[in-house]
Amino acid sequence: xxxxxxxxxxxxxxxxxxxxxxxxxxxxxxAYLQWYRQDPGRGPVFLLLIRENEKxxxxxxxxxxxxxxxxxxxxxxxxxxxxxxxxxxxxxxxxLTDSWGKLQFGAGTQVVVTP
Amino acid sequence: EAQVTxxxxxxxxxxxxxxxxxxxxxxxxEYMSWYRQDPGLGLRQIYYSMNVEVTDKGDVPEGYKVSRKExxxxxxxxxxxxPNQTSLYFCASxxxxxxxxxxFGEGSRLTVL
Numbered sequence: 001x002x003x004x005x006x007x008x009x010x011x012x013x014x015x016x017x018x019x020x021x022x023x024x025x026x027x028x029x030x031a032y033l034q035w036y037r038q039d040p041g042r043g044p045v046f047l048l049l050i051r052e053n054e055k056x057x058x059x060x061x062x063x064x065x066x067x068x069x070x071x072x073x074x075x076x077x078x079x080x081x082x083x084x085x086x087x088x089x090x091x092x093x094x095x096l097t098d099s100w101g102k103l104q105f106g107a108g109t110q111v112v113v114t115p
Numbered sequence: 116e117a118q119v120t121x122x123x124x125x126x127x128x129x130x131x132x133x134x135x136x137x138x139x140x141x142x143x144x145e146y147m148s149w150y151r152q153d154p155g156l157g158l159r160q161i162y163y164s165m166n167v168e169v170t171d172k173g174d175v176p177e178g179y180k181v182s183r184k185e186x187x188x189x190x191x192x193x194x195x196x197x198p199n200q201t202s203l204y205f206c207a208s209x210x211x212x213x214x215x216x217x218x219f220g221e222g223s224r225l226t227v228l
Contacts, residue, residue, distance in 0.1 A: 008155070032215055043119075043205050043219030044158070089158065093215060101146065101165050102173060103217070107157030 002028045006090055006106035013113055019077040021109045023090030026071060030092035033066055033073045038087045038108065047088075048075075080113045087111070117142045119220035121206050127226045128196055136191040136223050138206030146209040147189040148173070148217070149181065151202040158205065164189055196227040 005024045013019045023033070032051045036044035050057045050066045050073070057064045063076040073092075077084050087108040094102050119140045128134055140147065148163035150173075160173030164183040178200055180192040189208075193200060203224050207217040 034215055034217075036217075041222070043207075043221050044217070045219070046216045049215045099171065101148070101163040101171055103148070103160065103163075104174065105150075105158035107155060 002026070002104060004090065004092060004104055004106040006088075006109045008107060008109070010110040010112055013080055013111065015081060015113055015115050017080055019080050019084070019111050019113070021075040021088055021090075021111070023073040023075065023092070023106055024071060025092045028092075028095050028098075029068065029071075030094065031096045032093040033064075034091040034093065035062075035064055035073075035075050036089040036091060036105075038089055040087075044089055044105075077111070080111075082113045082115055085111055085113050117218070119206055119208050119218050121204070121220040121223045123223060124221065125224050127228065129228050130197055131195050134193050134196060134225075136193075136204055136206075136225070138189045138191065138220060139187050140189075140206075140208040140218070141187065142208060142210070142218065143186065144208035144218070145186070145211050147183065148207045148209075149179070149189070149191045150205045150207065151175065151200075152205060152222075153202050161191065161204075193225075196225075198227050201225060201227050 003026045034049045035047045038044040061078045065074045087110045089108040090106045149161040150158040159175045162181040164170045206220040
């Protein structure tokens with residue numbers, strides 16, 4: 001069965017440093033992969049989508065890589081700020097042959113940025 | 116303002132008492148979906164709808180029903196709630212097939228005693 005793994009341990013990082021989060025998936029080949037941010041008690045908010053033919057994507061201080069051979073995506077927050085403290089969820093999309101409607105999420109990794 | 120609205124936001128109920136959690140989006144999105152979120156398990160998909168009158172099961176559909184009679188609304192129905200359905204529920208919508216990006220509601224925290 002399809003499995004999505006994110007580091008369950010919180011990532012504590014000092015302001016200004018780069019936070020790197022990992023998302024590993026097994027037993028399928030998603031056509032794309034998304035990252036979301038979730039604050040406590042709130043709904044997830046979309047950040048970035050990267051497609052299988054893209055190696056890297058950037059948005060402001062965020063960078064995502066997608067290695068379809070390793071079945072892994074890395075999510076980087078550069079020059080981190082306390083306001084970046086949140087839980088980050090990865091969501092590998094369905095395979096091209098699957099129902100587009102099914103979208104699974106990883107359990108998320110909490111990031112804590114201290115001043 | 117573009118948004119996905121869920122109601123109620125908080126609900127405490129008892130086992131067996133039917134309830135409906137409503138979800139409405141004002142963005143004319145074709146796709147809508149329901150998730151539940153439990154500690155350590157992350158978001159799990161319950162049902163989704165590709166368009167009006169088109170619904171399908173997600174990973175954890177047991178004990179839930181949905182309907183999509185209008186494009187903007189996608190209610191989640193618990194016919195006979197049980198304590199294991201105590202959870203935080205999220206509704207989400209997306210513009211069209213293949214666009215990927217989901218817009219989430221603020222969540223509905225349900226407790227079944």
